Amino acid sequence: MSDSLIHPVILCGGSGTRLWPRSRAIKPKPFLPLVGDSTLFEQSVSRCAPGAGFAAPLVVTGAAHLAHVEAQLDPGSGARVIVEPSARNTAAAIALAALRLDQDDVMLVCPSDHHIADVAAFQSAAHAAATLARQDWLVSFGIEAKSPETGFGYLQRGAAIGALGYQVARFVEKPDLARAQAFLADGGYAWNGGIFAFRVGAFLAELEQHRPAIAAGARAAVAAGHADGQRFHPGADAFARIDSESVDYAVMENTARAAMVPADMGWSDIGNWDALLAARPRDEMGNSVTGPAELVGCRGVLVESDGRQVSAIGLEDVVIVVDGNDVLVTTRAGAQLVGKLQGAVNQ
Amino acid sequence: MSDSLIHPVILCGGSGTRLWPRSRAIKPKPFLPLVGDSTLFEQSVSRCAPGAGFAAPLVVTGAAHLAHVEAQLDPGSGARVIVEPSARNTAAAIALAALRLDQDDVMLVCPSDHHIADVAAFQSAAHAAATLARQDWLVSFGIEAKSPETGFGYLQRGAAIGALGYQVARFVEKPDLARAQAFLADGGYAWNGGIFAFRVGAFLAELEQHRPAIAAGARAAVAAGHADGQRFHPGADAFARIDSESVDYAVMENTARAAMVPADMGWSDIGNWDALLAARPRDEMGNSVTGPAELVGCRGVLVESDGRQVSAIGLEDVVIVVDGNDVLVTTRAGAQLVGKLQGAVNQ
Numbered sequence: 279m280s281d282s283l284i285h286p287v288i289l290c291g292g293s294g295t296r297l298w299p300r301s302r303a304i305k306p307k308p309f310l311p312l313v314g315d316s317t318l319f320e321q322s323v324s325r326c327a328p329g330a331g332f333a334a335p336l337v338v339t340g341a342a343h344l345a346h347v348e349a350q351l352d353p354g355s356g357a358r359v360i361v362e363p364s365a366r367n368t369a370a371a372i373a374l375a376a377l378r379l380d381q382d383d384v385m386l387v388c389p390s391d392h393h394i395a396d397v398a399a400f401q402s403a404a405h406a407a408a409t410l411a412r413q414d415w416l417v418s419f420g421i422e423a424k425s426p427e428t429g430f431g432y433l434q435r436g437a438a439i440g441a442l443g444y445q446v447a448r449f450v451e452k453p454d455l456a457r458a459q460a461f462l463a464d465g466g467y468a469w470n471g472g473i474f475a476f477r478v479g480a481f482l483a484e485l486e487q488h489r490p491a492i493a494a495g496a497r498a499a500v501a502a503g504h505a506d507g508q509r510f511h512p513g514a515d516a517f518a519r520i521d522s523e524s525v526d527y528a529v530m531e532n533t534a535r536a537a538m539v540p541a542d543m544g545w546s547d548i549g550n551w552d553a554l555l556a557a558r559p560r561d562e563m564g565n566s567v568t569g570p571a572e573l574v575g576c577r578g579v580l581v582e583s584d585g586r587q588v589s590a591i592g593l594e595d596v597v598i599v600v601d602g603n604d605v606l607v608t609t610r611a612g613a614q615l616v617g618k619l620q621g622a623v624n625q
Numbered sequence: 626m627s628d629s630l631i632h633p634v635i636l637c638g639g640s641g642t643r644l645w646p647r648s649r650a651i652k653p654k655p656f657l658p659l660v661g662d663s664t665l666f667e668q669s670v671s672r673c674a675p676g677a678g679f680a681a682p683l684v685v686t687g688a689a690h691l692a693h694v695e696a697q698l699d700p701g702s703g704a705r706v707i708v709e710p711s712a713r714n715t716a717a718a719i720a721l722a723a724l725r726l727d728q729d730d731v732m733l734v735c736p737s738d739h740h741i742a743d744v745a746a747f748q749s750a751a752h753a754a755a756t757l758a759r760q761d762w763l764v765s766f767g768i769e770a771k772s773p774e775t776g777f778g779y780l781q782r783g784a785a786i787g788a789l790g791y792q793v794a795r796f797v798e799k800p801d802l803a804r805a806q807a808f809l810a811d812g813g814y815a816w817n818g819g820i821f822a823f824r825v826g827a828f829l830a831e832l833e834q835h836r837p838a839i840a841a842g843a844r845a846a847v848a849a850g851h852a853d854g855q856r857f858h859p860g861a862d863a864f865a866r867i868d869s870e871s872v873d874y875a876v877m878e879n880t881a882r883a884a885m886v887p888a889d890m891g892w893s894d895i896g897n898w899d900a901l902l903a904a905r906p907r908d909e910m911g912n913s914v915t916g917p918a919e920l921v922g923c924r925g926v927l928v929e930s931d932g933r934q935v936s937a938i939g940l941e942d943v944v945i946v947v948d949g950n951d952v953l954v955t956t957r958a959g960a961q962l963v964g965k966l967q968g969a970v971n972q
Binding site for chain 2: 609
């Protein structure tokens with residue numbers, strides 16, 4: 279039975295390379311308290327609060343991270359978990375979730391490794407998106423672009439749909455810097471943050487139309503699956519045969535019903551240590567410290583230590599991370615290369 | 626009985642703050658392999674090799690460092706050790722050593738926490754200094770000034786004494802930068818590296834004249850002392866009553882017989898991490914790495930790790946030291962402040 283609530287679908291995963299060595303394959307970004315005392319996953323769940331019109335969440339995660347998910351879910355939340363037998367990207371993950379909901383439920387697909395500073399703005403955008411989704415629009419959050427980022431896809435705004443949103447004129451893959459600057463200057467482009475609202479039936483119909491094999495594979499995996507308390511385990515063989523494709527490629531870029539709602543909510547994908555520093559509260563020198571540290575004459579420095587004493591002198595725009603047997607020191611500009619370090623690759 | 630050999634007097638001590646956290650009070654700089662595979666102390670001893678005209682060394686150290694000294698001395702070297710019951714600066718330490726040698730022995734006082742790249746030049750200067758010392762000059766090594774250092778005292782060259790050296794016209798305490806630059810431009814100034822050659826009797830006579838209390842105190846401490854194999858323990862009470870004063874203040878700045886021999890021998894006092902990097906072999910990017918590390922796009926970076934993996938990206942002129950539970954990251958310019966860090970002060 280459908281209801282008027284919004285059904286959060288929280289996607290959990292990640293390889294843990296870009297915030298290495300704090301984030302690791304065995305405990306990636308969503309499960310770490312990177313901004314504030316709660317983890318990004320916990321914040322993703324708590325943003326979709328029952329009192330704000332959200333149903334209990336449906337979490338999609340891999341077996342490798344199930345323990346983290348269950349440890350960080352409130353047992354009384356009524357949350358359900360879909361345990362992916364393998365990683366098959368977002369189209370398959372969202373299809374699984376859709377098949378575990380009712381046709382007329384509105385699902386809100388949320389990555390769990392982003393930070394959103396303004397929860398009220400998020401909830402407001404979610405309700406706007408849900409309203410459009412009930413009209414069978416496939417809705418992306420169009421996150422207000424604050425800088426010419428080359429690491430995100432962009433949505434070009436089309437015709438208005440009432441007061442709540444716009445049609446998407448075009449999806450743009452990660453641009454080069456010149457194009458990103460042009461998008462920012464134009465003002466008609468927003469970041470694609472991977473947050474979507476769909477009516478379940480509308481999503482499945484579009485998936486069926488544009489990627490029938492993924493839809494059939496997901497149905498087969500659910501048919502071969504079994505429930506275990508709040509957990510649902512799709513059939514592993516059927517799931518493994520599904521193409522690995524993002525929901526953007528599989529559905530959003532093909533549907534004629536793509537819409538967007540503007541969202542200006544202090545969003546960050548915390549895509550590297552530099553982005554994390556930007557998302558964190560900082561002192562008057564622009565420094566942010568977690569763990570024991572003494573900073574002398576430092577500016578724009580992020581220290582993240584698992585307990586060892588960090589002493590820093592005279593540094594500007596540098597990130598220092600101490601975790602287990604690894605010490606990372608990088609310029610903020612160099613932070614984008616962290617995922618390519620041997621330690622991050624070979625973990 | 627005196628002989629024609631040079632008697633090395635190796636002074637060992639230090640608080641271990643300026644190269645913290647690698648150097649610590651319990652194991653300060655002389656006892657660490659900072660440049661090459663042997664320690665600075667081992668190098669200080671081996672520079673004064675029997676084959677090059679040196680007698681077995683006389684080491685002066687505190688009880689706290691005796692174990693390091695004895696562990697790093699070759700048992701067959703015939704070295705003797707004077708164990709200071711307390712720290713009373715160099716005038717008292719050298720007086721103790723003088724009193725354990727013969728009147729006509731030439732002693733060569735050597736700090737053990739410096740690095741000297743050109744051992745042959747050191748030995749050559751030592752023999753020149755010894756020759757002048759036998760003429761009852763009190764001889765300092767005048768180390769060729771390579772830069773306008775403000776952390777060293779300077780010797781102003783006076784009249785030549787034959788071909789071997791010069792009288793010292795003036796001792797100059799640590800200058801400000803403008804004066805240091807003027808000294809460098811003048812060319813008549815050398816660094817005072819704390820290396821001295823004295824005929825024992827001449828030194829004791831000058832000490833007696835200018836600091837009779839220190840001379841008397843040292844005699845009393847030796848009289849109250851006892852030998853224990855190769856070790857000599859001065860009387861603790863008598864030694865504790867001696868004024869703590871450097872040999873520069875107590876003797877060198879007062880004597881009319883101050884001389885210097887020029888020494889251009891790749892000398893460094895390794896007074897901080899920046900100086901250590903300068904003394905070390907570096908790769909083509911100017912980096913020097915000890916321990917497991919991956920450097921990406923770094924230039925002028927020193928990594929010193931006790932075993933933890935250090936990953937560094939995009940850094941220029943930065944020092945990274947990992948030791949035990951401490952991680953130090955400083956600009957090379959900031960390295961002079963390391964000794965004032967809480968960790969260094971409170972160790």
